[in-house]
Amino acid sequence: xxxxxxxxxxxxxxxxxxxxxxxxxxxxxxxxxxxxxxxxxxxxxxxxxxxxxxxxxxxxxxxxxxxxxxxxxxxxxxxxxxxxxxxxxxxxxxxxxxxxxxxxxxxxxxxxxxxxxxxxxxxxxxxxxxxxxxxxxxxxxxxxxxxxxxxxxxxxxxxxxxxxxxxxxxxxxxxxxxxxxxxxxxxxxxxxxxxxxxxxxxxxxxxxxxxxxxxxxxxxxxxxxxxxxxxxxxxxxxxxxxxxxxxxxxxxxxxxxxxxxx
Amino acid sequence: xxxxxxxxxxxxxxxxxxxxxxxxxxxxxxxxxxxxxxxxxxxxxxxxxxxxxxxxxxxxxxxxxxxxxxxxxxxxxxxxxxxxxxxxxxxxxxxxxxxxxxxxxxxxxxxxxxxxxxxxxxxxxxxxxxxxxxxxxxxxxxxxxxxxxxxxxxxxxxxxxxxxxxxxxxxxxxxxxxxxxxxxxxxxxxxxxxxxxxxxxxxxxxxxxxxxxxxxxxxxxxxxxxxxxxxxxxxxxxxxxxxxxxxxxxxxxxxxxxxxxxxxxxxxxxxxxxxxxxxxxxxxxxxxxxxxxxxxxxxxxxxxxxxxxxxxxxxxxxxxxxxxxxxxxxxxxxxxxxxxxxxxxxxxxxxxxxxxxxxxxxxxxxxxxxxxxxxxxxxxxxxxxxxxxxxxxxxxxxxxxxxxxxxxxxxxxxxx
Numbered sequence: 001x002x003x004x005x006x007x008x009x010x011x012x013x014x015x016x017x018x019x020x021x022x023x024x025x026x027x028x029x030x031x032x033x034x035x036x037x038x039x040x041x042x043x044x045x046x047x048x049x050x051x052x053x054x055x056x057x058x059x060x061x062x063x064x065x066x067x068x069x070x071x072x073x074x075x076x077x078x079x080x081x082x083x084x085x086x087x088x089x090x091x092x093x094x095x096x097x098x099x100x101x102x103x104x105x106x107x108x109x110x111x112x113x114x115x116x117x118x119x120x121x122x123x124x125x126x127x128x129x130x131x132x133x134x135x136x137x138x139x140x141x142x143x144x145x146x147x148x149x150x151x152x153x154x155x156x157x158x159x160x161x162x163x164x165x166x167x168x169x170x171x172x173x174x175x176x177x178x179x180x181x182x183x184x185x186x187x188x189x190x191x192x193x194x195x196x197x198x199x200x201x202x203x204x205x206x207x208x209x210x211x212x213x214x215x216x217x218x219x220x221x222x223x224x225x226x227x228x229x230x231x232x233x234x235x236x237x238x239x240x241x242x243x244x245x246x247x248x249x250x251x252x253x254x255x256x257x258x259x260x261x262x
Numbered sequence: 263x264x265x266x267x268x269x270x271x272x273x274x275x276x277x278x279x280x281x282x283x284x285x286x287x288x289x290x291x292x293x294x295x296x297x298x299x300x301x302x303x304x305x306x307x308x309x310x311x312x313x314x315x316x317x318x319x320x321x322x323x324x325x326x327x328x329x330x331x332x333x334x335x336x337x338x339x340x341x342x343x344x345x346x347x348x349x350x351x352x353x354x355x356x357x358x359x360x361x362x363x364x365x366x367x368x369x370x371x372x373x374x375x376x377x378x379x380x381x382x383x384x385x386x387x388x389x390x391x392x393x394x395x396x397x398x399x400x401x402x403x404x405x406x407x408x409x410x411x412x413x414x415x416x417x418x419x420x421x422x423x424x425x426x427x428x429x430x431x432x433x434x435x436x437x438x439x440x441x442x443x444x445x446x447x448x449x450x451x452x453x454x455x456x457x458x459x460x461x462x463x464x465x466x467x468x469x470x471x472x473x474x475x476x477x478x479x480x481x482x483x484x485x486x487x488x489x490x491x492x493x494x495x496x497x498x499x500x501x502x503x504x505x506x507x508x509x510x511x512x513x514x515x516x517x518x519x520x521x522x523x524x525x526x527x528x529x530x531x532x533x534x535x536x537x538x539x540x541x542x543x544x545x546x547x548x549x550x551x552x553x554x555x556x557x558x559x560x561x562x563x564x565x566x567x568x569x570x571x572x573x574x575x576x577x578x579x580x581x582x583x584x585x586x587x588x589x590x591x592x593x594x595x596x597x598x599x600x601x602x603x604x605x606x607x608x609x610x611x612x613x614x615x616x617x618x619x620x621x622x623x624x625x626x627x628x629x630x631x632x633x634x635x636x637x638x639x640x641x642x643x644x645x646x647x648x649x650x651x652x653x654x655x656x657x658x659x660x661x662x663x664x665x666x667x668x669x670x671x672x673x674x675x676x677x678x
Contacts, residue, residue: 055424055557056543058436059279065423078555104277105543109556131277131545154280158444163283181281182441 004125004150004173007097008211008232011046016228019260020047020099020213022237024064025082026071027053033071034085039249041093043256049128049235050086052079052102059103059130061185063238063245079110080118087122099126099152116143126173128152134167152176152213157200168207174233175208177201179216185238201230224259234259263464263504263576268457271582272540273548273575276456282436285443286456292363293462302358309354310469313387314344316351318470320477320636325606326626333629335622336486337609337639338474338502347612347641348470348498349380349451355466357384360447367391367446371435373400373428373494374567374614375407376641377451382416392416395434399426400566407645425560429571432544452495453574456545460500460575467501474636475505482634488513488625491638492617493588494530494567496574498640503586504576513587516577517621519563520590526551530561532573533581533588541572548575564593564653565613567641591620597653599623600643612641613649 001009011018021040025033037048053068060068071077083100090098100119107115107129119127127149132140134153144151150173155164157180168175179197204212214227215235224234236259244252268276278286296302310316318339326335340348353370360368368390372378378394385392394411398420401408411418424430432455439448453460453467471489478486489506491499493516506512521529524537530551532538538549543558550572551559563569580586591599596613599620603611611619615638622637629635643650651659 054543055559056429056433058433058544059281059440061437069424072557076553076555103543105541105550105552105558106556108542109539109552109554130279131542133276133278133280133283136275136277156281156283158284159280160284178281181443183437 002150002172002210003148004097005210008174012211012232017224017231018046018233019044019256020049020233020235021045021240021256022049022051022101022235024051024053024067024071024241025086026075026077027067028070030075030077030085034089036244036249036252037086037089038092039253040256041089041096043253044261045096045256047097047099047233048089049099049101049237050082052082052100052106053077054103054106057103059183061183061238063185063241067241079106079115083118083122083124086124090123097126098124099128100124101128104129104132112140113143116140116147116149119149120147126150126152128176130154134170150174154178155204157181157196161203164203165207168204169209171208171210174211174213175204176235177204177212177214177231179214179218182216184216198230205230221259221262263461263507265457265461270460270575270579273546273578274457274460275542275547276545277542277547278456278545279440281440282443285439288363289447290458292359293458296359296362297465302362305358306355309358310351314350314354315342316469317473317477318342320474320481322481323607326603329606330623330626332627332631333488333625333633333635334631335626336634336636338470338636340470340498340638340640341609341611341615341642345376345380345383346644347376347380348467348501349377350383351469351501352451352463352466352497353377353380353384353449356447356449356462357388357390360390360449361388363447365445365447367393367442368449369393369395369435369438369442369446370449370451371395371428371431372451373397373431373569374565375400375404375411375645376567378411378416378418379407379414381449381451382411382414385416386414393438394418395421395431395438397425397427397431398422400428400431403649404566404645427561427569428566429544429558436545452497453500453576454495454544454546454548454572460546463497464500464504464576467497468504470498470501470638471503471505474502478634478636485509485512486636487511487633488515488629488635489638490515490517490618490622490635492517492568492614492640493533493573493577494519494570494614496577498638500574500576502636502638503580507585514585515621515625516581516586516588517617518588518590519565519568519617520592521562521564522593526553527560528562529590530563530568530570531590533578534590538573544572546575548572548578564596564649565617567612567614568617589621591617593653595620597650600650601654609639610643611639612643613646615640
């Protein structure tokens with residue numbers, strides 16, 4: 001069994017839903033971003049999804065795009081330093097796990113094989129690359145299998161049924177279920193959507209052997225509660241960044257606690 | 263040019279967020295069907311002819327030929343298309359495909375604004391809703407095109423992210439498409455992006471080279487010896503070159519934007535001098551201008567339409583294979599070439615196309631007198647009036663603008 005899936009299964013014995021909090025590495029500075037990650041882990045976050053910034057993050061909405069551009073504006077970020085930094089973070093908080101998210105190009109330039117090896121060394125068990133579809137990821141899948149790392153596939157409400165079944169069956173660490181169309185950051189929850197989200201998650205559960213994470217549009221406790229019993233991990237990204245931008249760690253923490261510790 | 267499952271050698275492919283999978287597959291199948299459907303091809307040709315004015319002429323330039331004393335110079339007059347550029351060929355094709363797929367809205371990115379205007383034109387004609395993404399910096403330097411897009415009923419969204427140029431507009435168009443894919447088509451303007459866009463846009467643009475084949479046989483009884491095209495995204499180059507790929511004796515030269523110099527940020531040279539490196543971004547693999555950490559970099563050209571960080575995977579592949587020779591022209595050489603064409607032939611070229619002219623003019627004197635070269639005059643230069651006036655240090659243009667502004671303001675005050 002995948003180390004990541006096992007971790008989720010064990011933690012789920014104690015909690016109805018786990019938390020994955022997204023943080024942009026290097027925003028507003030490397031030190032502040034690492035400090036913010038540590039704060040979230042102290043508050044009980046089960047995962048940190050660390051986004052290594054890319055100049056052209058096409059799957060992200062305005063909040064995360066601005067943070068990525070901000071992080072790249074007046075400093076040079078290297079994948080190697082990021083891996084070292086978040087590896088250390090993982091060692092400081094052994095009860096939690098770190099997943100690395102980025103776009104393909106910076107990872108491709110660093111070298112995909114080296115990336116996966118280094119992730120294994122730093123105990124970064126999950127790798128999320130939203131612009132690398134399963135079909136194009138032959139090499140990466142091979143490296144991941146050899147190193148015990150889970151490539152995290154995404155499915156969406158418009159993924160065709162047979163493809164959804166296939167991707168769900170291929171998932172190992174966890175399957176990343178995008179809750180709605182569009183880029184990160186918008187929220188358009190309503191009653192009708194909740195029902196279709198339930199049906200979508202039921203469909204995924206039918207095919208998936210791996211735990212299920214749900215992201216995109218989670219902003220309130222009700223959104224998290226609605227996932228209990230249907231998913232394993234609630235992923236919170238733009239809403240957390242919005243709160244952080246508004247009132248720093250304090251405001252961000254308030255949101256995190258209201259979603260997961262209330 | 264047929265791709266190998268979306269790839270051209272090591273370039274191309276389909277690297278898109280999962281949310282776009284279904285829409286991308288829909289386009290793939292719709293295009294495959296349409297290009298084999300005689301009714302679609304007939305409608306395409308009819309619209310090219312009766313709406314855009316095709317075929318465009320192949321114009322012999324006697325004065326330029328005499329001036330250089332070398333190769334005989336011909337221009338393929340894509341500037342005479344409806345909208346004033348080759349961009350029309352592609353938007354007609356894709357818009358007809360949009361109708362076929364039953365979608366109601368088109369999204370497009372634009373740099374110089376030529377593709378934006380072309381898209382807005384065809385959207386107005388076919389009754390499609392139209393949203394154009396344009397870098398905020400490009401909105402400023404190409405405002406006349408923005409004005410026309412708006413008048414045509416399009417929504418123009420200035421993109422204030424990043425460097426505020428074509429690359430950022432493309433990112434934003436992709437984001438729009440991610441949330442609107444069910445009723446919207448991303449009408450990409452060049453031979454870039456995920457499969458099947460490079461192949462599809464090249465297919466619609468290949469009418470350029472197909473016409474040159476017929477026209478060169480009719481005018482001088484053989485194919486040209488050399489072809490020249492500027493290379494931004496690569497669509498006008500693909501259009502002229504690809505029909506000649508199997509004609510091994512026909513040499514092809516692509517001209518990139520050298521801008522102000524060869525330091526990173528000063529140019530848009532992706533395929534010469536080892537300045538670009540292979541990368542995977544914006545949906546496809548190609549040669550990008552990027553730093554060692556894989557971050558895409560800012561680019562520059564006097565021609566907004568060439569100011570792009572990536573390049574067609576088809577051109578990248580053919581350049582790597584040596585089938586196309588790549589060169590570049592600097593901003594000042596481009597303005598000089600533009601000026602020479604104005605004075606010698608009475609034709610106003612776009613600054614983008616003036617890169618192809620500059621590249622060809624360098625070679626022309628050294629080529630045999632009996633050789634024939636065809637330069638793709640991809641667009642007309644009216645849109646560049648402000649930038650060319652500035653580049654030529656025209657003394658009276660600022661006066662005109664001041665007077666115009668005074669007049670504009672007093673008229674508006676009178677109305678209020």
